[in-house]
Ligand code: SAH
Ligand code: SF4
């Protein structure tokens with residue numbers, strides 16, 4: 001197979017995969033490859049996969065099948081991401097047209113692997129050296145108004161349903177200087193907003209340039225001083241790592257947006273224990289209360305799993321109760337999916353798909369009502385919107401409010417501007433804003 005000149009990367013799963021996909025693109029471009037246009041046929045297709053639920057993992061195999069071209073030829077195919085890490089050499093056995101398998105901690109070696117594949121050699125790397133990929137990646141260059149920055153990766157929590165500790169490895173924090181350098185490069189490349197990423201991002205720890213121990217709040221306060229950066233977000237947090245300093249930052253740091261994604265998974269203490277979440281429904285509610293005391297307008301988001309093994313109707317109703325108690329601005333909810341090698345997959349009392357479906361529908365109906373109510377309650381607010389993309393109609397742009405709502409605005413202001421709007425209309429999934437005046441944050 002000839003050496004590829006163009007590439008396409010398809011990322012599935014979480015925001016960290018989006019980040020990894022961007023880094024792989026920058027890496028391939030630094031090697032002289034060009035991104036194929038949206039419709040163009042790429043010489044190399046990278047499937048950056050997710051292993052979190054069965055459906056997500058199966059997607060990769062159907063996608064591989066679709067890559068065959070009409071004339072019977074196919075591009076060079078690389079499987080990256082968490083399926084690559086979990087299944088490794090099993091992938092080319094099951095799908096022989098896969099040329100490259102590369103895990104989430106090894107993708108800095110993608111150019112070498114492409115070279116090996118071009119020579120017809122098997123190209124597989126699922127090593128997990130701590131942090132070494134970051135140092136081997138080129139400087140950030142591609143950037144829209146809102147950028148992701150991985151500051152912490154991996155997980156030591158081992159929730160009994162979850163594959164992430166196996167696919168991403170042990171919990172590590174990137175050093176302060178590396179994070180600050182990358183943030184500066186993102187801002188230089190045009191980012192107005194940075195979302196700090198980690199599987200347990202609020203567990204980030206390190207030392208600042210003076211050698212003083214810092215947590216995520218210290219990092220956020222340093223980023224707040226970065227000229228040109230208007231907004232800071234972070235995700236995903238674990239309830240047990242929500243420390244006082246970070247909560248205080250929500251009261252004190254103006255660029256830290258009033259939004260917190262804090263998964264609880266279940267409202268039943270019996271289920272939480274079986275999940276090995278190491279928090280209770282009540283301790284979660286206490287965290288939420290502290291955060292709200294610091295920042296009363298904060299939008300709360302969460303993740304939920306329905307139909308965990310052994311979950312009874314009453315335990316499911318405890319989840320509805322905690323949702324009612326918190327009042328979420330938005331949320332993600334999933335049917336429990338048994339993952340190979342995880343403790344929960346071997347537990348008794350697996351819940352039938354019918355019951356899972358029925359519970360998911362009830363749960364989502366409640367969450368949708370809450371989201372719509374939150375959007376309606378925002379009507380009347382005057383706030384800043386960061387314009388991120390064009391809307392469907394000419395002269396319309398779509399941006400984000402501080403509370404991470406999508407807002408449609410009629411304006412000629414360029415993408416990447418912060419504009420001040422009055423929120424006038426709140427639908428289930430988005431709002432409408434009317435321009436007050438274009439404003440730029442004094443940097
Ligand atoms: N580190 C984060 C998120 C990890 S994965 C956290 O702890 O919150 C994102 C979400 O996927 C999880 O919060 C959980 O709700 C869901 N999830 C993970 N494993 C799952 C499984 N086996 N079945 C269904 N949902 C799952
Ligand atoms: Fe998975 Fe739990 Fe770790 Fe989140 S905290 S990544 S759900 S093991």
Ligand code: F3S
Nearest residue numbers: 013014050051052082
């Ligand atoms: Fe999926 Fe891996 Fe993210 S399993 S959710 S891509 S960490």
